[in-house]
Amino acid sequence: MTFKIRKMRFSKFIACFLLFFHRIAPYLVQGTNFFFAQLSHRRKFEDDNGTSASDFHYLVTGGYRPATNELVKYAVSVRVGAAKEYFGTNHICGGTIISTRAILTAAHCMYSSRGSLYQARKLMVYAGTPKRLEQAPSTQELRVRQILPHPKYRSGRLRHDIGLILLKEEITTNEHAAIMSLNDKSPSAGLACTVVGWGTVIQFGPSADEAINGDVQILPNSICENLWNFNSNGMICAKNSDDSEVDSCQGDSGGPLFCNNMVVGVVSYGEGCGEKTSAGVYTDVYHYRDWIKANSAVGLKVSLMGLVMVLLLAA
Structure with missing residues (x-):
């Protein structure tokens, strides 16, 4: 490469x-x-994910902060272990709320730098917290019951980079945390989208605090296929045709690519960040929609079974 x-x-x-x-x-x-370690996946490992308390102007590389961010309520911060310094320094990836019990993210976010699958109890999900380093009154801290990387994903590989985090408790949906629908058709070239995340300011740079948006467009497969390890069977790529520096970067992994009020992609990998001759690669949500629907319903089934058990014991 x-x-x-x-x-x-x-x-x-x-x-x-x-x-x-x-x-x-x-x-x-x-x-x-x-x-x-740093470029094959759009993430930073848990032992090097802090930042100073400074509030940088950019986050998603080349991105922007809207006066009111209507998309961040659908995104979550996925964290591992306890914060070593202060709240938010243990952020490793982003994710999307697709039900009150299920988070859509990248499969590689579920593995440590050594290639071992995290234990569910090691991960925490934070919803309703647009500032990564600030625990707001709207912040919801959610424990993880189960992590489900796609069964065909292999640690260190790029194919099938999608997974689900099932929660022990339900997310309280409100103006700060909300459910985003899955894409219902194959994404077409030219589709306008927005990537949301808490990633690094620039390649190799520090992470910032407040979530940032970056506007990109889906590229045709004929262009995407020139990218390293790209496979049109389950992947899409996107970039900003007017500003090549707009891109997802380390720490944005697992986060959402929103198009037409649906989650269309999951931040997966890239060759650097904001490279003029490259583009961000995203896992195609529509391609995996059946697997996502079948497995995100597991949390609902378990909660219903729990309710039945409670009713039986109370009888």
């Missing part, structure tokens, strides 16, 4: 170089394959 460095202004190049050196130095000392 070849990684291309795009041209940039000299001042921006210096800033990126310093951020890059800050990130890569520990990996050079430890002998870790930095490029595979």
